[in-house]
Amino acid sequence: MASSPNFVSSGSISVRLTEFCGPDPVELEMRGSWNVKDADGSILLAGSNFRGWLTPDPTGVLLGARLLGNKTCTLSTDGDAGIRLRDKTYRGELQIKTTRGASGLPHDLDIVLQLPLEDYVLGVLCGEMPSSTPGAEEALRAQAVVARTWALWKTNLSGKPLRDTPADQKFVGVDFETQAAQRAVTATEGLILAHAGELIPAFFHADCGGETANSAAVGFTKRQWAPLSGVKDANCISPFKWSRTIPASTLDSFARTHGLGNWISRLQASARDSGGRWLKIELTGPSARGPFFGEDLRTGFAVPSALWQKLTVLADGSLVIAGTGNGHGVGLCQKGALNAAQKGHDYREILKHYYPESLISTLYINS
Template identity: 25%
Template structure:
């Protein structure tokens, strides 16, 4: 079976600027180089004085050929969001989506993976961690594709509840987010799917070796390629798939402790156990402040986040009520309480009740909670709530003056924990052992040569 070619959505806008240091062939029969600009106008792509429905630019048969895209946003809606000029190998395609243009990179999956493992983390991470990440990134993507006549094709999903509220009852708003939001390309280039920044960040020989050594390898469970999720730091306990996305249970994405020495995990779906767990700092692979390890896993902008295993956020009454109104579009009035309704296996909140003077509503799932309670995203939904009052007396009669969220982990916590896996790699675990720890019951299998 042949190696798949995939399409990656890089950026969208009314105008897109790009450049070719060497001559590329356009789909309209011309060879071009230098700086170019395409503009959306009246349902068409305007380029060099003409109109088009779609454009492609194909590189020469030169391993070093690349194109540049300007103003690529990375870390969309996260605390470290910024714009960059980025470089990409492969073909550049410009399409129309709605009333704007989208730039798409067409690239082989193995070239894509070399960039992903250098974009998701530092390419200086241990070889075993890089191998493990190459396998899970490949697995996650190929899980979204299907094979037809020996070729990989995108699996077109029907419109899913993943992009609309599961429940729009007056008392509940439950929503989750997944990659099926993309209809005109396989994956996007940001954290919504997998970070992909082309050759902007140089791939080390070790990153290239990791992809080459695992070429075609994926994780399998019961004859199916695994939906191999991963996040930055689980906080000491793994979350289960159904608590973050669609209500489907994957046996290889199960709740357990991120530790070999101590494998007993409290029942963190119980509020008292979650409270105790989050307020303490239990031993686990990802419980590390080792700068050498963290610098291998975290890119320069990720290192701006220092506290991720346990963290704290504090809001005044005014800050929180304004924030929730802005982020949800709902005026709750002043906030009386934040009440955990349902927790997952890692202590992450699946459903949270917001009680205001004007409105009460249960929201979920984990990302919706994180989006609602932060100007960007909370590090995770594994948090507990403390309230402060300005005056003594009966709390029932008073508005809280401050809400303090104490939390655990960074990200959804499902599947591989990048910080924990980095520690495992440094401790001498092989990539097969890392994968079996984070995806219990799965097996390795080669899908193509």
């Protein structure tokens, strides 16, 4: 198992702290002894107990009044969780640089946290799941394995830092950590999900509405993955029901953005799955028509899911969509996993259900 290159990790993860990236200065605190190294590893600055501002500047990043230059610098402290940005505390070290703005000059701060994989998984668990729910322990363990697997799969695929938002996985700092989440991470340390010798893209979502989706059919993966082919979810009791009004202006803007013309004249499901999820949708406008994934419209119209049950066009051209479920529907369903845990299923059974034919394997850390 350890010989498979897909199961080898450096044991650390890079995550872009998106809320602090941009043109504005960011308040920084470093507790204990700290230093700043340049890209070659030479120490540029060192001290103890810094409190001040990181400021983007056309000539590079300023730490307080000191210019760090315009290459990537690494800030580290000797204490645990020694870095605080504005009101958030983090473990790990910060890689800081400036990126170019519209003028072409260095303009924006770019802040990437590098931290141990298991600390990252803990931050995702606390960002993605309520960890204080009674009976949630096994669901938390399942989510920890999923978060670890997805992070490594995505990092291997893109070679870039993950974002700390749900666009990748929501990651939060030390202030939000709970003991329940910590126990789940420790109990599953180094465990990942694999299929046929590869890490699987372990997608997850909030509420499948009764049946999970096939990752290829919703356009998430180019190939079919047996563990992501979709399963019935009897544990999804009373799925989330919702109704949203999509203003005519949103529909018109979607049509224009996608070259259909100034409005949508017809919207029709061309493929649905057995759970009723809209997989493919044919849109017609005055200039063109075209196929879209249900997922494109879920995100384009900002509705909770593509499990649409009733559509009503109003006199003003807006569209009312009523549906069920929450999220893209691929992989682990958090609502169903929580119910399964409360019924006494352990995390291995939960993972087996949502990712059939997958194997729980151990990661080899090559540090």
